[in-house]
Amino acid sequence: MAKILMVISASDTLVLADGSAHPTGYWAEEVAASHRVLVEAGHQVDIATPGGVRPTVDPVSLDERGGVDPATGAALRAYLESVEADLSAPLDLAAVRGTDYDALFLPGGHAPMADLAASAELGALLVEADGRGGTVAALCHGVAALLSAERADGTFVFEGRTLTGFTDEEERQGGLGDAAPWLVESRLAERGALLKTGSPWSDTVVVDGNLITGQNPQSSVSAAERVLTALQGA
Secondary structure, X not given: OOEEEEEOOOOOEEEOOOOXXXXXXXXXXHHHHHHHHHHHOOOEXXXXXXXXXXXXXXXXXXXXXXXOOHHHHHHHHHHHHHOXXXXXXXXXXHHOOHHHOOEEEEOOXXXXXXXXHHOHHHHXXXXXXXXXXXXXXXXXXXXXXXXXXXOOOOOEOOOOOXXXXXXXXXXXXXXXXXXXXXXXXXXXXXXXXXXXXXXXXOOOEEEEOOEEEEOOHHHHHHHHHHHHHHHHHO
């Protein structure tokens, strides 16, 4: 049995380009579907947030506003309720010891853009994990959290690495569009990451050594399954 740390944003708002506050949170499918795959494979999944704050689910991710039909929304709610004990009392990210975990998993929703992308605590965990070849996985807007991984000299740990994530086109088609404070794909490219993306809303996963990234919510299960593959080979 491996130990996996799922790091979820603690933010429930995102400041938009015009300075207004937009309600947000984690994307239900990205947490529920990936958590289920990892747990059903027999692994331990601990949940951590900045400050140990209970994470907020983005309500849009549970209904038609997020392209989720009623039956799927109900199933997602039921799964999240089944792990309520973990969600209601997450670990404090600052108190986590990275060497206790075989993998880090970073789900999305717009919320990681608000806190995890600039989290020194997460950055330290990512630098340590990547340095020892531990599995690092990020999904959709969760790849924004990779931006926190800076070395002491300010260089980006994942510069030159191939990855995917929520694309600029997807943000324009079904995300915040021009209201977004910044675009995840563009920002990662600016920092030197090599973006490899599929068509909008496709199930796309990219693996570069110990780094596993999924493009969007549709990639949740596939990304988690690639984590399982990586753990089996460890």
